Amino acid sequence: MSEVPPAITVDVEPEFREDESSVDDQRFVFSYTITVHNHSERSVQLLSRYWKITQGHGKVQEVRGNGVVGKQPTITAGHSFRYTSRAVLECPVGVMQGSYTCVDVASQQSFDVSIAPFRLAGPNQVH
Structure with a gap:
């Protein structure tokens, strides 16, 4: 396995989901929208994901799996793939970071x- 070509970048947009969260139940739901940009001249396929989720109280969870949102998308040269997923925490703040394993199609x-790393934070938590 080699290092990532610099032409593959990832943007993350996290959002607190107040309508799905419950302070009383210690359930804090966050959505995050990921955009994987392929700035290269070759097609790549996203095969698997790894996430490390560190909650504000110190609990760490690791998640591994095939693809993202049930797909193993091929991202053609000059294009992007965007998806939204969720994380459920036991406290109102946390940090996620991770990696994708991809393959150069050719x-x-x-x-x-x-x-x-990107921060997950409910309202009035961390700015």
Whole structure:
């Protein structure tokens, strides 16, 4: 497995879902919209994901699985793939980070794409 080509980037837009959360039940729901940009001249396929979720009280959860939202999308040269998923925490703040394992469709060379840490925070928590 090689390092990610610099032409693959990931943008994250987290959002607190107040309508699905309950302070009394210690259930804090966040959605996050991910956009994977392929700025290269080659098609890549996203095969699997890894997430490390660290909650504000210190609990760490690791999630691994095939693809994202039930898909293993191929992202053609110059295009992007966007999806929205959710995380449920026991406290109103946390941090997620992770990586995708992808493959260059032409060469079948696999590589990891790092996803920088991003904050999940309910209202009036952390700015």
